[in-house]
Amino acid sequence: MKKFISLMICVAMILSSVSAMADSDSLIVNTVKVNVSSGSVTLNDEGMSVSAAPYVNQNGDTMVDMYALVNALGGEITEKDGVYSVTYDDVEIKYTLNSTEVDVAGQTLTMSSAVTISDNGTVMAPLRFVSEALGADVTYNSESGEIVIVSAGGLDSGVNYKLLFKYTEKEKIGNSKEHWRFTKTDNFDMSESSYGSSYRFSMNDISFTLRSQKNDGTSSLEQYYLSMQKSYLSSYNRNVMYDKGKGEHNGVEYVYTKYRRLDTVTEAYAYKTDEYFYFITIQRSFENFETAKENTDVTAFLDSLEFDYKGGDEENTVDVAEIGLEKQLAGEEKSEYVDGNYRWSIKLNEDWSVNEYYGFYNKVTVIKPTSIETDDNFNYSYGYDYDDMYYYSSYSSVRGPLIMISTYSNPNRQSAADWAKKNRDDYEKTVNSEKYKISEIKETQIGQIKAYYFEENYSENENEYVEKTYYMNYGDFRYKINLGYDKREEEAEGFKESADAVIKSFVPGEININELGDALESDSDIDALNVLNEFKGDIFSINYPCLWNVSETDTGLLLAKDRSKNGMDTTGLLSAIFPNFSLMLSAADGSSLRAEKMSLSYYDDKLNKSTYTLEEYMYKNIAGMLNSSSSYLNISMPNEIEEVTLMGKKGYKADLVLTINGVNNVYYTMYFIPYDSENLITVIKACNESEKNTVYENALDKALNSLKLS
Structure with missing residues (x-):
C-alpha cells in the first residue's frame, strides 16, 4: 500500500552513516x-x-x-x-x-x-x-x-577535506554552483562532516558553518533577522545577545546577531542575493569577553566573502562544487556499478548514478536529479516508502526519479512469470481501482534474460506518478527492478530512453546460494490478513489481523492497520468539543476502527443534568462535524442516515467523507448503537482513499462484524 514517510535530514544522515560504516567493514583500523x-x-x-x-x-x-x-x-x-x-x-x-x-x-x-x-x-x-x-x-x-x-x-565523506585544504597552495575556497567564495588563512581547516549545501570550517579554535538556501521569494531577510533573534534566545539555552544589526557587503544585504553564553561567543549572519540566502554561524570560546568580541580571523573571513563566484580562477580557488560530497557519493565518474554483495552489474549514463548511501542490504537505489522545475525548495531530505520502493530526494519537494534493484533467493523455483502474476494480483487487491490503473503483464528482454513487468499509474496531490516493476530469474537468485517517477519527467527529452538503458543493461551476478545464503521475500500483507488475533478488553472484544495493532482506550478500543499507531491518543472521534481536532487525528491515523462506550448525560446552561436520546446525540454530533468544514478541510454526508443492526442491537449508520485540501479523502462509517438508558456505543470505521474498496477495507469490515461486548 502506498504511504508517505517523511525523513528529516538527520535521518538521511544516520542512514548514510550506517551505510558508510557497512561499506568500511573491510577497511583496517590500526x-x-x-x-x-x-x-x-x-x-x-x-x-x-x-x-x-x-x-x-x-x-x-x-x-x-x-x-x-x-x-x-x-x-x-x-x-x-x-x-x-x-x-x-x-x-x-x-x-x-x-x-x-x-x-x-x-x-x-x-x-x-x-x-x-x-x-x-x-x-x-x-x-x-x-x-x-x-x-x-x-x-x-x-x-x-x-x-x-x-x-x-574510512573517509566518512568520500573526500579528505582536511588534507585537501591543509596542503593546497590556493588562496580561496568557493562553490561555483552556489556562487560563494572566501579567502582562507594558513590555519584554515574543513570538516569531513560537511554535506550537501552545508559546509563546516575551522580556524584554530574558531568554527564556521556556511549554508545556502535557494531564494524562492517566499521569505525575506527581515523574517530571518527576527527568527535569528528568537532562536538563540530561548529560555533554555542561556544566551545573551550583545549585538545585532543590518548592513551591506559588496552590494549584498545582510543581517546579523551576536551572543555570548558562559565562555562561548556565537555570531550568526544571513546574506541575501536574488538567487540564494546564505547563513553563516561562527563560534569561538574565550577567556576574556572584552578581547574576544573582535577577532581578526573572523573579520578577515567576513571581509573576503563573495557571492557572485561562478567558477574559473582555478589557479587560485578550490571549487568544492567540483570535488564536493554530492559528486563523490553519487559516483558521477562511474560508468558501471557492480553490487558488492550479489555481484550483478549495470551500466550508468550521465543522467543516473548509484546512491550507495541509500540502499538496504539486498536493495540498491539508482537516482537521477529531477528535471521538474518548481517554486519549492526545502533544506531537508525525505523519502517515500512505496512498498519496496524508497524514493529519495534532497532540497526539493519533487520526487526524483528512482530505480531500485532488489535481489531475492528462489527456494521454491517459482517462475518469473508466476512471480510477476502473483505480485500484480496482490497489488490489484491492495489499491483503490478508481485511483490506481494497473496494466496487464508484458514480456521484455533484459540482456539475455526474459523479464516480465507491469505498470501502475496513480495520482497523488494533483500529480500523476508512474511505477514499472520488472521480474526475472537467474540461477539461485531472482531480481526485481522498480522504476518510479513523476510523469512530468517524461517531458524532458530522452528521459524514458535513459531510464530504459540503465534497466536493460542489468547483468545478474555469477554466484552460488551457498556463498551468501537465502535472501527471502516476506509474506505478503494479503496472506497476513487471514491470520487473526483475538482481543478481549473491559468493554469490547474483537478478532483482527495479527499484524495490525489494537489498543484499549479509556472508553473502548482502537484498531489500526499500521502497527506504529500503538499508544495512540484516546480522544474520541465524536468529541463534540473538538470535532476538527478529532477528525484530523483520525485522518492522520489512516484506516482504523474505533469503538467506544459514551455517556448520553449532559448539563444544560443552568447546570441541570439531562440525558440525550440516542437520536439527539447522533444528530448533534453529526451536525457538529458538518459545521466544522473550512477552507482546507471539507466534511460532507453523501447518503441518508440508515437503520442497521450491529452487535445484535438495532441502531443507526451514517457515512461522512472528509476531504483535505480538496485532494485526499478519508471515508467514515459511523454507528450509533444503544447500550443502556444512560450510555450508547459509537463505532467509527475510517478508511483512507487509497485503501477504499481493497482487501484492507474488507479486513476492516470483517473485524467490525466480529466486534462484540465483553
Whole structure:
C-alpha cells in the first residue's frame, strides 16, 4: 500500500552513516608507531616488517617505507611509470617519483618533501602527508620518542577535506554552483562532516558553518533577522545577545546577531542575493569577553566573502562544487556499478548514478536529479516508502526519479512469470481501482534474460506518478527492478530512453546460494490478513489481523492497520468539543476502527443534568462535524442516515467523507448503537482513499462484524 514517510535530514544522515560504516567493514583500523632513533616500526604494538629504516631528511620530514605504511593503514598501492597510485575508500591519490606535487581528488597539493627511492630500492615517502592523506591522525609522543599514527577506518565523506585544504597552495575556497567564495588563512581547516549545501570550517579554535538556501521569494531577510533573534534566545539555552544589526557587503544585504553564553561567543549572519540566502554561524570560546568580541580571523573571513563566484580562477580557488560530497557519493565518474554483495552489474549514463548511501542490504537505489522545475525548495531530505520502493530526494519537494534493484533467493523455483502474476494480483487487491490503473503483464528482454513487468499509474496531490516493476530469474537468485517517477519527467527529452538503458543493461551476478545464503521475500500483507488475533478488553472484544495493532482506550478500543499507531491518543472521534481536532487525528491515523462506550448525560446552561436520546446525540454530533468544514478541510454526508443492526442491537449508520485540501479523502462509517438508558456505543470505521474498496477495507469490515461486548 502506498504511504508517505517523511525523513528529516538527520535521518538521511544516520542512514548514510550506517551505510558508510557497512561499506568500511573491510577497511583496517590500526595503530602504527615509528621510532626514528631506534629505527623500529610497530603495527598494533607488534613488530612490523619494513624494507628500509625510517629517517629524517634535510627538510625535517620523517621518511618511511611507503608501501609498508599504506598497507598498514588499509590502503592499496600500485605503480606505473613512476606514478604511485594509492587507493583508499574509493578515493585515489597519485604520487610522482621525485616530485613534491600530489594529485588528490583532481586537486594538486604540494608536500614539503618528494617521494624518493632509497639505496636498497625502497620507495620512501613523507610519513605525515601519506598518513593524513589516508585520513589518519598523526601525533608525537615526546616521552617515548615515537610518532603515533592511528588509521581512520574510512573517509566518512568520500573526500579528505582536511588534507585537501591543509596542503593546497590556493588562496580561496568557493562553490561555483552556489556562487560563494572566501579567502582562507594558513590555519584554515574543513570538516569531513560537511554535506550537501552545508559546509563546516575551522580556524584554530574558531568554527564556521556556511549554508545556502535557494531564494524562492517566499521569505525575506527581515523574517530571518527576527527568527535569528528568537532562536538563540530561548529560555533554555542561556544566551545573551550583545549585538545585532543590518548592513551591506559588496552590494549584498545582510543581517546579523551576536551572543555570548558562559565562555562561548556565537555570531550568526544571513546574506541575501536574488538567487540564494546564505547563513553563516561562527563560534569561538574565550577567556576574556572584552578581547574576544573582535577577532581578526573572523573579520578577515567576513571581509573576503563573495557571492557572485561562478567558477574559473582555478589557479587560485578550490571549487568544492567540483570535488564536493554530492559528486563523490553519487559516483558521477562511474560508468558501471557492480553490487558488492550479489555481484550483478549495470551500466550508468550521465543522467543516473548509484546512491550507495541509500540502499538496504539486498536493495540498491539508482537516482537521477529531477528535471521538474518548481517554486519549492526545502533544506531537508525525505523519502517515500512505496512498498519496496524508497524514493529519495534532497532540497526539493519533487520526487526524483528512482530505480531500485532488489535481489531475492528462489527456494521454491517459482517462475518469473508466476512471480510477476502473483505480485500484480496482490497489488490489484491492495489499491483503490478508481485511483490506481494497473496494466496487464508484458514480456521484455533484459540482456539475455526474459523479464516480465507491469505498470501502475496513480495520482497523488494533483500529480500523476508512474511505477514499472520488472521480474526475472537467474540461477539461485531472482531480481526485481522498480522504476518510479513523476510523469512530468517524461517531458524532458530522452528521459524514458535513459531510464530504459540503465534497466536493460542489468547483468545478474555469477554466484552460488551457498556463498551468501537465502535472501527471502516476506509474506505478503494479503496472506497476513487471514491470520487473526483475538482481543478481549473491559468493554469490547474483537478478532483482527495479527499484524495490525489494537489498543484499549479509556472508553473502548482502537484498531489500526499500521502497527506504529500503538499508544495512540484516546480522544474520541465524536468529541463534540473538538470535532476538527478529532477528525484530523483520525485522518492522520489512516484506516482504523474505533469503538467506544459514551455517556448520553449532559448539563444544560443552568447546570441541570439531562440525558440525550440516542437520536439527539447522533444528530448533534453529526451536525457538529458538518459545521466544522473550512477552507482546507471539507466534511460532507453523501447518503441518508440508515437503520442497521450491529452487535445484535438495532441502531443507526451514517457515512461522512472528509476531504483535505480538496485532494485526499478519508471515508467514515459511523454507528450509533444503544447500550443502556444512560450510555450508547459509537463505532467509527475510517478508511483512507487509497485503501477504499481493497482487501484492507474488507479486513476492516470483517473485524467490525466480529466486534462484540465483553
